[in-house]
Amino acid sequence: MRNNTIFKLSVVALCTAICAPVVEAASPFVSKVYEYRPAPGQFVNELPEYESGDTYQSMLEKAGEQLCGDKMPGMISLGGFGGYVVFGFDHKVANVKGEYDFKIYGNAFSAESAATGGSCEPGAVMVSVDTNGNGLPDDEWFELAGSEYHKATTKKNFDITYFKPDESKVKDPDPSNSAITDRTYIQWTSNYADEPSGYIMRNVFHTQPYFPRWLDDEQLSFSGTRIANNAELKNGTYFLSFMDWGYVDNRPNDEDPGFNIDWAVDANGNQVELSSIDFVKVYTAVNQYCGWIGETSTELCGAEDLHPEASVCKVEFAVQAFTARCAGGSLIVESANSCNAHIYSASGVMLCAVEIAEGVNCIDITHLPAGVYLLKNKTNVAKFLK
Ligand SMILES: [Ca+2]
Ligand SMILES: [Ca+2]
């Protein structure tokens, strides 16, 4: 008995010695920005700032500096309808049943006079799973259907194209509004007959070019779910009412509970079940112009996984007597018999001994860094990804 106790202690010590130095907890914050493609807008080329010589890649890095590594490290603007950003975390974000899964921070605030709105500039959210395993967001996207998604006033598959302006064109100021210095600055067209075309106007407060200066494109096209305008002119200022739920830059950050992966729908609006997601896309969801305060554009300040400890691991295959599945930071093993087994790294290094009892076992693997592992004894093996 004494020898057995010493043996167990030494195994624990070995495991700790091997595993502890390489433990890296998942960060709850954004780790990478994959795409930044704003539509034209009054904050474009300012948030983040364009500098002479910047390219798509350098602007992408600047967007990353504004969103990565902390709760609210900075701010980016997505410009008018359709402009978007794609980002991800250093782990899969788990869809925990019955809970909100992640938050996205914006800069919305309430009007002093009302709790029903203020500066809501709603951005729609889409999620994606790295199904082809290449680490890139080139897989199917699913929209998180917010409170407006199913409303009759919402226009699905709204396509918009913005045309690059001649920055030296003769300006067309609004004679009835001194804040508008060019009413016909950047033209857009859409595929909806009741809203066929219009302009991103130029205003007196923002004098830099509004079309992304780092792009050579003569036109920019975007597509998405266009929700109804929410602005109302009251006593000379614009009041932008809140959506009920499910949009970025909608309600003040401390009032917004976040996003639930259970809201995901496919391109036809059918609900889909996702156990976890790898990528998040946010795009401006209104096509709205508000006089002196300009076009409505979603801003982002950062994002957070609300339960990084539930980082998903997934069993790829299990053979013979083991059956295994993952839940949170645990490997769940069901076995017909009690036995001893070991966890190995993908390259065959033995990391930990585990004692498996008859029935269902919950093996703590929170100390293992992300990677591919094998759970193995003399006759059984299960490969799992954490
Ligand atoms: Ca959830
Ligand atoms: Ca992919």
Ligand SMILES: [Ca+2]
């Ligand atoms: Ca905003």
